[in-house]
Amino acid sequence: MIRLQHVSKVFGAGPSRVSALSGISFHVAKGEFVVLTGASGAGKTTLLRMLYRAETPSEGDIEVAGFDVTELRRSEIPRLRRSIGIVFQDAKLLAGRTVFENVAFVLRVLGTPRRDITPKAFAALKAVGLSARAQALPHQLSQGEAQRASLARAIVKSPGLLLADEPTGNLDEDMAGEILGLVKEIWSRGTTVLFATHQARLVPLLKRRTLRLEGGRLVKDEG
């Protein structure tokens, strides 16, 4: 599902040159759950951004869901992103829309037939236990609820790959546990998951293969 070969990323040039990632190679098989860990600034977010082509690598090759991401033309990026669900540390919910509208928005943007939108959006909300809050606006949600809405939005298009960039970073332990449980449930239905977190205490709870980044280098791949 994901294959990186000798991937490096450099920002800037000359004296302001910063090496964010260096010589990263790994493979994530279809249906696998992989934890990407490391301290803040280790390069986790940069790596994830390269997977959905928000950044391009300075060197190396990236393949995601059958797409050669490195060589992908601009016009083909939407096709790559349709196969990926993404959740962020901040839920990025659209302020003027209800939870239901936030989730349905994805389907409407992607041209899903009108008759399928409501059942699919409610199914996603049900999967994250948020059906009862469908008509709430983002500012009326707790942080945990907002993150669950964000998860619903990520999975509503049934992606083969879920990229989670610190989704528990702003949550307390209980809420973080809830989100972890939901992500595992999504994975158990066949979705490949790459879960990035700097919270070292979560890693043992996940009991999954772990990739550890330090200073932009992959220093551990175990589990």
Place this chain on the structure above:
Amino acid sequence: MLSFIFNEAMRDLRRAGRVGVSAILLIALSLTALGGFWLLSLNLGRAIDQWGDRVRVIVYLKDEPPAARLEDLMQRIEGVGGIQRLRYVSKAEALRALKRSLGSQADVADQLPRNPLPASVEVTPDAAIATPEGTRALVGRLVALPEVEEVQGGSQWVDGLAQFRRLFQGMGLVVGAVLALAAILTVTTATTLVLHLRRDEMEIMRLVGATESVIRWPRLLQGMAQGLVAAIVALAALEIAYALAVPRLEPLLPVTIGLERVTFLSPLQALALIATGTMLGAMGGLLARGRAQA
């Protein structure tokens, strides 16, 4: 997908709020000025055409031809080409016309020992040659006829008309271009503001895999909708101004510019104004995208 794009465009319009309304009003103002100029231009154009129809060249004859040779003379004059109509005015008829124009002082003409007025032929040039060059050429051909004493009229009058038309068309182009630019910039500004308000949505749209056209079309539609509404407002304003002004202006027109009545834009011209507004709005929407991306 179409309903999504349309709904997003309408949502953007509502979200633009007062900025959107200001944009619509400014475009409407620009289009009203453009439409008003067009309306004036059309009616002045009609007046100019009518003046063109009235261009006369008077051919004064050396001697009054005997009745037997009149037809031959008229045929030779017509034979120089470029003539739509001609009418012979005898010496007696010219005197009668002079008396008519003198009105109550017509008896002055009776004091004359003999009729001093020459016989003449009033020539109406073809519409196709009612230009300064065409009329000058016609005058040259008529002067060359041996029976002709002098030829008057036409050229200077047509010269003046043509210059007036050129000046008017030039002014129209400049004013039209400035107002069109102002309208485009107004829509661009309004749409750019909406794009800033919508940047979160656009980020989400890109992240979930929306194509650029899905992201772009609502902006385009928003601009088009603003232009369309503004054009309809402008047409209504023009119609009201026309209804108010025409009863006051029409009595003056026949004695000033020679028009019997002022006409409004035809349905096709009104549609063209609406299409222009919509197109200006669309251009504004497209430019806004570039500005927001920059």
